[in-house]
Amino acid sequence: AQSVTQLGSHVSVSEGALVLLRCNYSSSVPPYLFWYVQYPNQGLQLLLKYTSAATLVKGINGFEAEFKKSETSFHLTKPSAHMRDAAEYFCAVILSGSARQLTFGSGTQLTVLP
């Protein structure tokens, strides 16, 4: 069963426009949720994480995400895109009882147009 789904494998926005990357999870128990960014030929960098504290989580580089239990979503947003935001973004979850195992979505490639 798919635990985390990222809608849209490719998203393009203009520089200065709103960035919205979608992530939905499937779990009856709210999991721990993460967003990571991967630049070409590099490892993953943590943008932000939700661990059952505040539902609106602020991360690095101006990104934030809101945990919505009713919608089982954890969408990533940034008010104004920069060229340097072009990268691949992964949503990930740690499910209850999974012993710290991260389950990743398939990723969304963000392109920022000048």
Next chain:
Amino acid sequence: NAGVMQNPRHLVRRRGQEARLRCSPMKGHSHVYWYRQLPEEGLKFMVYLQKENIIDESGMPKERFSAEFPKEGPSILRIQQVVRGDSAAYFCASSPPSSNYGYTFGSGTRLTVV
């Protein structure tokens, strides 16, 4: 404070050879995780280790793959008799003993089997 160090960054092996991938966790981190990223896919969990113990190997292929994290030295992911399907990026992450899920990823080893 160096991050998670993986070496080599790139590894080319002929079919049937062995591949050894190394991961040195961040200082103070005693938990190591290995993930595999196939082309155009997200990361898939392979194994979770603590010093001298395998905690969760549910993502490891049943044959040819093994992992260790000895008392001294780096964690090693070993792939015997490699096949073309093993070509992928292999990422290591580490975390401290506390349960704040502060994973740090390395830059990965890109294995190419020819």
